[in-house]
Amino acid sequence: MAIIEVAGLRKAYGGRPVVDGVSFSVDDGEIFGILGPNGAGKTTTVECVSGLRVADEGRVRVAGLDPVAEREALTRVVGVQLQRSEVQEKLTVREALELYAAFYERPADWRELVEELGLADRIGARFGKLSGGQRQRLFIALALIGRPRVVVLDELTTGLDPRGRRNTWRLIERVRDSGVTVVLVTHFMEEARHLCDRVALIDGGRITALDTPVGLIGRAAGSTVMSFVPSGPLPEGELAALPGATDVARKDGRVTVRGSEETVNAAMALIARRGLTAGRLRVESASLDDAYLDLTEGDRP
Ligand SMILES: Nc1ncnc2c1ncn2[C@@H]1O[C@H](COP(=O)(O)OP(=O)(O)OP(=O)(O)O)[C@@H](O)[C@H]1O
Known part of the structure; x- marks a missing residue:
């Protein structure tokens, strides 16, 4: 069953279309990859899905909700980690988690999250002192704190070393195994091949292929x-x-x-x-x- 439905999505900046008629659906419980070159329109697409940007045209539904008209209800369904995510340098891991938890009526227990994400020993550390991998894990924790049904992760592993990336993959798999649908924007083929059930290839604001990783390889x-x-x-x-x-x-x-x-x-x-x-x-x-x-x-x- 589809939890995300996108049909005929269009967005232009200054008359230049950057998302040009994108349609896809994401099944409940899958890891759905969005792959494509720089400037292809990936972030704009997921921002429209998350209600952070208003599309010019098209229909988006996430768990039946319109991300713009039902923005508040949507925040209880979707957790987002964006490419440009930032946390105040001086906030500690604990403070950041408590701050984000306060946005929700029924937040997840952040103690369990830090345990699961391997951040328990960094709970008192300031964001500015965390390593790249620890920051990414904190972003995952922040995206999960509202117990979302869907989590959107945009270039989560960019800048991580191979081990950090592999560890993050395992975390993403665990998130999926806990029943959360994952939308993953990535530049890394290996990441898409390893993690994603299906991948949409976006180029120039359009989907050029949508298939399983094995299916895409077969099309080469x-x-x-x-x-x-x-x-x-x-x-x-x-x-x-x-x-x-x-x-x-x-x-x-x-x-x-x-x-x-x-x-x-x-x-x-x-x-x-x-x-x-x-x-x-x-x-x-x-x-x-x-x-x-x-x-x-x-x-x-
Ligand atoms: N607020 C904005 N105003 C004007 N142009 C924008 C804005 N946001 C994005 N763009 C442009 O829209 C195009 C698509 O951007 P988008 O961030 O969606 O691409 P992307 O596929 O995520 O790229 P990358 O892989 O580099 O992150 C780019 O050319 C970008 O410069």
Whole structure:
């Protein structure tokens, strides 16, 4: 069942459309990724979903609520950590949590949250003294303090080292496992592949693809690449005619065929039929990086 529904969302700044007819829905309990180059319109989209920005056109519903007309009710349903989130440098972790908890009638127990998020020993530390990873964990805690049904996390792991990022992934998984729907804006393919049930790829204010990470990878042109040195002559035409083959190249005796897994299987069968062998065989599958590059046009200023 969808907990977020977005249809025909449009937003322009100074006449320039930055969100240009975006539609998607997010199922209750999933981790939904929004991926795309800088300036693609990701933050604007999630800000419209969170009621922090008013769209020019389109319909948004979160748990049945209109984020603008029912803003107050929405704050009880959605927890937000934004790219530009900040906490006063001098506030301690405890003070920040108590301050945010005071906004809600039935806040979560912040002691449990800090325990779960590994911040218990930093409770008296000032925000300004926290490490990047600790700040991110505090932002997650602040986004969860109102017991939201949906949490929006915008570039949560930017600036973290690989271990910090992995730890944060585990936290996000735990948040999802507790029944909260997660909308995750990210630049990291690996993060989307690891965490997201489905990913919307946004480019130039439009959704260019929406699929599971595996589905997106499968859309990359020539998603599987095999290369080998045949032990005897193998006509290029026969390779090009293999099912799913998109490109055949030959260099220094090494043949490279782009296609799908089916192409690889058919090529192996062809090689065997010809009584040949495939020397120094390599088969590589496309990554989400390849799919991303294929499905977006690149950074915009
Ligand atoms: N308040 C604003 N006034 C004018 N232009 C804005 C405003 N907010 C955002 N923009 C512009 O709208 C475009 C989309 O911005 P947005 O922050 O939604 O993109 P994004 O996909 O989140 O990018 P990034 O990955 O860099 O955070 C950008 O070109 C940005 O400069």
